[in-house]
Amino acid sequence: MFKGLSGIGSLLKQAQEMGGRMQAINEELKTRRTNGSAGGDMVTVEVNGLNEVLGCRIDQQLIDSGNRELIEDLVASAVNQALTKAKELHAEAMQSLTGGMQLPGLEEAMSKLMGGENEEEDKKEE
Numbered sequence: 416m417f418k419g420l421s422g423i424g425s426l427l428k429q430a431q432e433m434g435g436r437m438q439a440i441n442e443e444l445k446t447r448r449t450n451g452s453a454g455g456d457m458v459t460v461e462v463n464g465l466n467e468v469l470g471c472r473i474d475q476q477l478i479d480s481g482n483r484e485l486i487e488d489l490v491a492s493a494v495n496q497a498l499t500k501a502k503e504l505h506a507e508a509m510q511s512l513t514g515g516m517q518l519p520g521l522e523e524a525m526s527k528l529m530g531g532e533n534e535e536e537d538k539k540e541e
Contacts, residue, residue, distance in 0.1 A: 433512070440508045441465065447504050451497030458489040462497040464504040 444464025452459045457474040471493075477486060 436512055440512055444505060444508055449497055449500040449504060451493040451495065451500065453489040453492035453496065454485075458486070458493045460490070460493040460497045462494075462501045464501055464508065466498055466501050466505075468494065468497075 445467075447464040448461055448469070449464070450459055450461050454474075454477065457477045459472045460468060461470040462468050471490065473486060473490070477489070
């Protein structure tokens with residue numbers, strides 16, 4: 416009757432250890448940086464591995480052009496590029512957490528966690 420309890424205790428210990436490693440990975444990702452750019456580097460955006468935008472630089476010539484729509488488009492493009500790179504950093508970190516094992520459902524769960532919930536809907540619409 417109590418044989419199963421030792422297995423549960425082991426699972427709980429493993430879960431706690433994984434939680435600690437996940438926290439360490441998040442701290443590391445917070446310090447990792449990546450950039451996105453658009454318009455021949457007229458707009459650059461810096462994000463960290465947690466998808467937090469840290470900075471945005473817009474070339475003065477672009478601002479002086481007064482083309483608001485172009486600036487908006489370039490900022491969105493640079494942000495999306497930087498976030499894609501940050502998601503790759505996160506995926507690499509998660510692989511290190513799992514020791515490179517491909518766990519069923521992990522990729523989908525991480526996609527949802529990282530804001531990719533609409534990807535499935537986008538695929539259905541195509």
